[in-house]
Amino acid sequence: MEAFRRAESLVAQRRPLEAIRVLEPVLDIxxxxxxxxxxLGRAYLFSAQFRRAELAFLRVLELDPSDHYARLILGRTLQRQGRLIEARTQLRLAATMNPDPAYQEALGEINARIATDPRFE
Structure with missing residues (x-):
């Protein structure tokens, strides 16, 4: 539990690589x-290890498909990878599960990017 709390603190301080190292023994158990x-996914995301972040968030969703925050942050991770359609799907689900204004804003942002990107015409 101590290592987990330390890793949380490191992520909050935007020191994700240190957080990942601290989490390694926690992952073993x-x-x-x-x-x-x-x-772990947040630490990967903050260190721009997007594929690893994606896998961690997908694991969260395997464990709990109703986790709206995991869907939100997975959507943001996919967005950072330029995978806008996949990101929109996750953000739509998150916004449907939790009508928080921040979720709606994230969905609106991705919809605007898709609408203005010539690849999606």
Whole structure:
């Protein structure tokens, strides 16, 4: 538990690479814990390891398909990879599950990007 809390603190301080190192022993014993995968995914996202972040968030959704925050942050991760259609799908689901204004804003942002991107005409 101490290592997990330390990793949380490091992610909050925007020190994701250190957080990933701290989480390594936690993963050995708790890789099936949603909170561990979510924190790991955030650390990967903040360190621009988008594919690894995506896999961690997908693991969270395997464990709990109704986790709207995991869908939101997965959508943001896909967006950072330029995978806008996939991102929109996740953001739509997240906004449907949780009508928080921040979720609606994220969905509106991705819809605007798709609408103005000539690849999607």
């Amino acid at each position: 708790a890789s099936d814990k949603k909170s561990v995968q979510l924190l």
